[in-house]
Amino acid sequence: MTPHIGQRITAQYAELSTQEQRVAAFILDHFDDLAMYSAADLSRLTGVSKSTVSRLFRRLGFDNYQAVKVHARQLRSLGMPLVTDADAMAGDGERFKRHLQREEENLRRVLAGIEPQVFEEIVRCLDGARQVVTVGFRNSYPLAMHCRQQLIQAREQVRLAPEPNQSLAEELIGLGKEDLVILFGFRRRPRIFEDVVSAFDSIPCRVLLIADATAAGFERQVDWRLECPLDSISAFDSYASAMSLISLLANGLLHHRLAQGRARIDAVSELYGRLDELAP
Known part of the structure; x- marks a missing residue:
């Protein structure tokens, strides 16, 4: 740039x-x-x-x-938080209306960009993969973490990488064609991102890239790319469409393996109670 x-x-x-x-x-x-x-x-x-x-x-x-x-x-x-409309947040409840309209448009664009057969193919891979690794940097990291938390309720062997203050190489080495990486790559990516995508040329796992339009250039290097717009009415990006897509994928996985998923959810809930981890 x-x-x-x-x-x-x-x-x-x-x-x-x-x-x-x-x-x-x-x-x-x-x-x-x-x-x-x-x-x-x-x-x-x-x-x-x-x-x-x-x-x-x-x-x-x-x-x-x-x-x-x-x-x-x-x-x-490109993601720099700049105010381009001084009146974007003015006007009592009008700002909520504009915000809702923008969020609805973002979600419509996400869903319109997903072909049903591609979605089903991704869900089947989520179910059949030996392990799933979610990867994200900077603003993409909490999305990767949330995705892992959703998926692990329906299946085992879901990992987040990199762990805080840890490197990524040891998390990716050894992945094979039976494994799936869900890579989050939203704008203002760190410089290492391009190298990470290139590394998958020599790592035979499947790769799902979830990102905004600025990552379109990586499409040929991954198996699937799902695009989530981040447009908001003012300076800061909105990741609501990405969170909604994560929910859609997790629910798709659960319904694809409903018996096993329910059994795992029940087992996790039972252990929650035994460990007294959650408040009533």
């Missing part, structure tokens, strides 16, 4: 004029809501001329402020 505007400012800050530094400092202080300001706003709020604002943006590699706003929206599409 080319350096974003904040990185460009940091790299060139010492070379800027005093007036340009005032604008640059304001941008850094208000980076999260950069797309909300106009060039005139920046001029007024920093006490410099519009020509100074324009000159700064040209020095940073932008033709004009419209290019800066497009740049800010592109950063948001």
